[in-house]
Amino acid sequence: xxxxxxxxIISREIPANILFEDDQALAFxxxxxxxxxxxxxxxxxxxxxxxxxxxxxxxxxxxxxxxxNNVAAEQGxxxxxxxxxNGAGASQTVFHLHIHVLGGRPFxxxxx
Ligand code: 5GP
Numbered sequence: 001x002x003x004x005x006x007x008x009i010i011s012r013e014i015p016a017n018i019l020f021e022d023d024q025a026l027a028f029x030x031x032x033x034x035x036x037x038x039x040x041x042x043x044x045x046x047x048x049x050x051x052x053x054x055x056x057x058x059x060x061x062x063x064x065x066x067x068x069n070n071v072a073a074e075q076g077x078x079x080x081x082x083x084x085x086n087g088a089g090a091s092q093t094v095f096h097l098h099i100h101v102l103g104g105r106p107f108x109x110x111x112x
Pocket of ligand 1: 005016017028029030031032033084085091092093094095
């Protein structure tokens, strides 16, 4: 898999406002926030997009959700939205799996 901007954030080649890190995952503030709180949760494993995940990634995917939950709580969020863009047609621009976590404003449903 080609290096992405997110693998460079993992390796600290480029800076980011890192909110959480462990051996499997990283959470950092989105550089172009779409809500008062907007951060991304990524696996350190370079999975390009959700549909590339396999059964062996099951525990990792669950871990990412719990990281999203824990960091949202640390950020003082009670109501928040998770979003995963899968593929260019769904507005994915960085091909390293990431969960958007957005909060601090109301969200409508269905999304645009
Ligand atoms: P996507 O459209 O792929 O689902 O979302 C990619 C997200 O990554 C966008 O919200 C964009 O603002 C964010 N992003 C892109 N480049 C950088 C960067 O260099 N640093 C940070 N922190 N976020 C980035």
